[in-house]
Amino acid sequence: MKSVLSTVLLALSFAASAEAGAFASTANSDYKDNATSRGMAADGEFNNKRIAEIQERTRGDNSEAFEGERPIDGGTAQKVVLAATTTTGIRLTSPDEVGNQQQRVALSTSTGRQNEAGGACPECPEMIPIPGHKFAIGKYTVTFKEWDACVAAGGCGGYQPPDNGWGRGTRPVINVSWDDAQAYIQWISEKTGKAYRLPTKDEWEIAAQAGSTTDYYWGNDVGRNNANCDGCGSEWDNRRTAPVGSFKPNAFGIYDMMGNVWQWTDTCWQGNCAKRMFFGGSWNHRPQDMRAITRNWFDTNKRMRYLGFRLAMTLP
Incomplete structure (x- = not known):
């Protein structure tokens, strides 16, 4: 009897230990997820729980998922400091900066709608x-309509990315690689006389943050x-994707900086x-993946149904 009782107690002890170990593993994984969201995880540390979730969610995408998720520069996430912070988390600008901002906003339409010679440029994407x-950065992500115009004009290598049956038009172009984006940039730059490019991560x-200090630019x-x-x-x-501009813009007047499609830089x-x-x-x-501190990487030839791009340009 004593031997049986000892065996039972040993089994219970082992089960409790295993359960505690599983809880500790889960807690550690959750902690790493939270740490990553605050930009505190060590450089090179993968969040295995998160990667497994993403792999499961993207199983139908060429049988591949993200290669990893890490905090910016392996350390503290950078925030934009324009001036004092309000209780709502939106940063205010100084009077001089407000004047500059108003001037830039007034110029935003012409920045995107005039060619180098100052003439009308309907093909030019509107820049903010x-x-x-x-x-300046694109008011919207590049759309299928814009991409298809490139193909129709003999550009973009003639590549017509599939729309997954969701429709083209004003939906963001998807299934385009970083290399594909460069082909579009070359075409639109030559056509308009403007030097477009992709934005840097910074x-x-x-x-994206548009002066906010919150997880999302709306709170x-x-x-x-x-x-x-x-x-x-x-x-x-x-x-599926939504047509661009379906949601409210951020404080800079830029649409869909978070959600809809991931964007190449x-x-x-x-x-x-x-x-x-x-x-x-x-x-x-x-939703957590939309935060500005969440970033991933792919090989430059990767095409995915959730990946598009938006243009940028350097101003004088």
Whole structure:
């Protein structure tokens, strides 16, 4: 009897130990997820739980998922400091800066709608100058309509990316690689006489946050119908892309900086320019992935159904 009791106690002890170990593992994984969201995880540390979730969610995308998720520069996430912070988390500008911002906003339409000679340029994507910085960024991500115009004119290598049956027109172009984006940039630059490019990771973050200090440019709570993601409360959630401009813009007047499609940038991954970074979350990824501190990378030839791009240009 004593032997049987000892065996039972040993089994219970082992089960409790295993359960505690599993809880510790889960807690550690959750901690790493939270640490990553605060930009505190060590450089090179993968969040295995998060990667597994993403792999499961993107199983149908060429049988591949993200290669990893890491904090910016392996350390503290950078925030844009324009001036004093209000209780709502939106940063205010000085009177001089307000004047500069108003001037830049007034110029925003002409920045995107005139060619180099000052004439009308309907093909030019509308660009938004960023206050306090010498660059402008696309008001919207590049659309299928814009891409198809490139193909019709003999550009973009004649590549017609599939739209997954969701429609083309004003939906963001998807299934385009970083290399494909360069082909479009070459065509639109030659056609308009403007030097377009992809934004850097720092430019993308500045434009996305739009002076805010919150997780999302509209606040810390994802809320409902502020973006298109898996859990954003929109009609397109986890189903398909939404037409560009379907949600409210950020404080700079830029649309869809978070959600709908991930966006390529020009920044190499840790000095390896065969891999480029992308940001912003997408229609089939969770709200946490839309935060500006969440970033991933792919090889430059990777095409995915949740990946598009937006243009940038340097201002004088």
